[in-house]
Amino acid sequence: MPITAEQQAQIDEERARSQPTRRAVAPGMEEHLYTAYPVLDHGFVRVIDYMGDDAAITQAARVSYGKGTKSVSNDEGLIRYLMRHWHSTPFEMCEIKLHVKLPVFVARQWIRHRTANVNEYSARYSILDREFYIPAPEHLAAQSVVNNQGRGELLEGAEAARVLDYLKADSARAYDHYEEMISDEGQAGLARELARMNLPANIYTQWYWKVDLHNLFHFLRLRADAHAQYEIRVYAEEICKLVADWVPFAYTAFEDYRLGGATLSDRALDCVRRMLAGEEVTQESSGMSKGEWREFRATLDGPAEA
Structure with missing residues (x-):
């Protein structure tokens, strides 16, 4: 279950509330607001807020370039021109704020993209939930023999079962000790900020992640790529669906020139x-x-071909 009943009730309340506005809205993104989309076994992605749309990109571009854009007959054509020629500033006029629940080891990869604003769940202040990412059997693979940071052939049979048993048992044992260390039942209990260091990297954390569209596209170009690690790629692919409904012209250009294109x-x-x-x-x-x-x-x- 990616979200609790309490979280779902909060989402339902937020989605039921609306008010008139003069700001630009993207109908596709309005449909996604607050909804939690499951990722992996316990994770999710949901949109908390956004700013701008395709028109905000072209509006900014025309302010910047003035008469130079008059030969571009429509917004889609202008956006494709901007993407094709690597004009990044107009895309920075759009922003999105996401609530993401993800395993810690995925978060450590994700945070390498240092062009966003992040606020993470505090394990110094709060107690982490007993939720761990355990790969499905079809994602248990051996080390690649040609790529030092990739996967090779799938593990099967007894070896796959042994690995899954280790992952489950080690996660449970580490959390049991975590709970015992912070327990205040007749003892002082270890500080949460110290007890957390015993937890495995597959435990789930959460954060709010706010980023502009230019830097989001950079993130998606790397993490939605077929060579990206599966566990972060599935988050990127879910975000791609949201962006496609938010700024359809910009996303189509990004898909064409970045995801599907190549640099020689x-x-x-x-x-x-x-x-x-x-x-x-x-x-x-x-x-x-x-x-x-x-x-x-x-x-x-x-x-x-497969």
Whole structure:
């Protein structure tokens, strides 16, 4: 259960309350406000607030560029122009505030994006819930033999069962000791700020995360990528759905130029030109390293068929 009955009651109350406003609203995002969308086994993402829409992006761009944008006939065309030419400032006019519940080890990856405002649940002040991320069997994989930070073949049978037993038992034991250390039943009890250090990285935390659209797109470009770790990628994919309804023109341009696009080096472009001219280009004649060539060919060939 990603949210408690008490949290759901609060969400229902917030969604039932509305008031007139003169500020710009995005109908798609209004439908998402406050709703908690489940992620992983106990996590969720929900929109607390947002500012701006597609029109806010083009409004800011036209203030900045003035007559230079008159050749762009519509807002969608202008947004695609801005995305195509890496004009980031207009996208900073939109902001979103999310409430996210996520495992601590995912939060440690997420916080590497230092361009947002974050306020996290305090384990110095409050007691963390007994909720841990335990991977589904289809996400238990061995270490990749070609990527030091990736996964390889799935674990199966007795080995998979052994790993799951360890994860569940270690999580439960650590939390039992946490509860015992902070207990005040006839003892002083260890301070919460010290007792928390015994908890595993798969325990859930929560935070409010506020970010502008430009930096959100940067986050999504990296974390919604197929090479991102599964546990953070599923959060990014859920956020993508929200952004698509919030700023549909901007998200479509982002999907086209960033998620679905590719950046080629000068050397790679030279190889493409030589190939188009009919030359057979190999790794040895390309001037690229084996790793560069492998990535270049993957870009040209597209994703491998399952």
